[in-house]
Amino acid sequence: MNGTTVSRRTFGKLVGAAGAGALGAGALAAAPAASAPQTWSASGTAVAALRSFDDTMKSYMLARGISAGQLAVTYRGRLVLARGYGNNSPQLIQPTSLFRVASLSKSLTAAAIVRLAQDGRLSLGDPVGKFVDLTPPAGQSVDPRLGQVTLWRLLQHTGGWDRDATNFDPLFKDRIIARALGVPMELRHADVIRFMSGQPLLHDPGATVSYSNYGYLLAGRVVEAITGMPYETYVKQTLLAPLGITRMANGWTIARHSGEVGYQSQYTGTTVLDDSGATVAAPYGTFSMRLHDANGGWIASAVDMVRWASAFDAGSTLLNGTSLSRIWAVPQPTGVNSNGWYYGLGWAVRPVSGGTGRNTWHTGSLPGNYSLLVRTYDGMSWAALFNQRDDESGLGYGEIDPLLWQAARAVTSWPTHNFWSKYYA
Structure with a gap:
């Protein structure tokens, strides 16, 4: 494993986001599925040269019964495709419609910490206890x-927590934490931190890579x-x-922002928003x-996610060269894993052979959404967002990654237009 310990976790699970393997706070029951004819719609400007992307999204969504999806693609700094897709959707899905992106959020949080270091307000080597009260019950x-x-270890998932070994991700154990502390739900961050401050670490800090929502x-x-x-507020x-x-x-x-899509799941579960024990749709309260x-x-x-991804390009106005080198740094002493990639600060990173660059990416998943954000070594990026993560097809969701790579390779001539001005002043 090249000196790396990856805690019994494949890549898809490791960066699979907030709730992989934990469909809410407890066991979820399947809700009756409604059958309906598939009516396909697409919004945004169609680009003939990039039809492979449209075709990929359509076949992927129809096969899984996904009602809302979105795709944005950049090529060498230009926004060349921005599309919204609806499959029997009650809403018109626009290129600007909003979706939950789950663990794509981690790149924002890591960048916030790195920017504070860039501005001299903290050091990445500082222990988290310097800033956060870790008093146990x-x-x-x-x-x-x-x-x-340290902050480095929080962001590289080497803090010592292990949701695999314990089957315990505290972000999905609301009821257990509430009962242990004698507090009502909905929990606060301080409740989770107090509970976890009394739990033992499963690994020595820095020794093992194990995906940790709690660290973020x-x-x-x-x-x-x-x-x-x-x-x-700070991130905005x-x-x-x-x-x-x-x-x-x-x-x-529960509520949705203006322009936000609705989320689908075949599952229901018990709410964690109060102590009522009410059964709710999985995306709305589990x-x-x-x-x-x-x-x-x-x-x-x-479109917002690929715009955000541009902040990590060389010459970024948000993050200087030192900050970018920190984001792409290999965790020490764990190093690059046996599959040739590692987790940087908020991104999975695969060095490209020959030293010509790196591919970076993250996936996101919660009951009711699945998301993917990719930056390639040769100047492309894409973001694909969906309003569900479970389906009855048995096909799974990780296939969207190789399918979009295939779509990119099918492009014979990249267009020269740039759609950024359609979406940003």
Whole structure:
């Protein structure tokens, strides 16, 4: 494994986002599926040279019964495709419609921490306990290794928590935490932190890569402690506004923002928004969007996500060369794993052989959405967003990644137009 320990997790699970393997706070039951004829619609400007992308999205969505999808593609800095797709959708899906993006949110949180380091307001080597109160519940003690959990380790998933080994991701164990602390639901961030501060680490900090939503929850609280602002406000003002991105926001569990799509799931479960025990549709209350803000709570359009991805290009006005080198740094001592990739700061990274660059990406998944964001070594990027992650076809969702690579390779001549001005002032 080239010195890397990846905790029993394939790539798809490792960066598969906020709720992979945890369909809410408890066991979810399948809801009756409604059958309806498939009526296909597409919005945005069709581009003949890029028809392979449209065809891919259509066949992928129809096969899985996905009602809403979106795709944006850039080529060498130009926005060349921005499309919304509807499959028997009650809404017209526009290129600017908003979707939950789940763990694509991690790139924003990592960038916020790195930007604070760039501005001299913290060091990535600082322990998280310098900024966040890690006092455990009465009668419990802190694992002495918690003092070794630095900001670097939070963002590279080497803090020492392991949701695989314990089958315990605290972001999806609301009821267990509420009962242990004797507090009502909906939980607050401080509740989760207090509970987890009394739990032992499963690994020495820095020794093992294990995907941790909780680590990013903590990183969001570091942003608030340093800036004195809500996490969302800092990200909007410092990272998104300079790029002209105004639509993105932290999503809500029940209500929808203007222009936000509805979410689908065949599952139901018990609400975590209160102690009523009510059964709810899986996307609307089996997990708390408020808790997930920094690890999986953002909503965006695909156009917004590729715009955001441009902040990580060389010459970025948001992140200087030092900051970018930190984001792409190989975790030490774990290194590159046996599959040839590693987790940087908020991104999965695969060095391209021959030293010619790197491919970087992330996936996102919660009950009711699936998302993918890719940056390629040769100057392309794409974001694909969907309003469900479960289906009865048995096909799964990870196939969208190789399918979009195939669509890109099928392009024989890339267009020279640039649609950025259609979506940003």
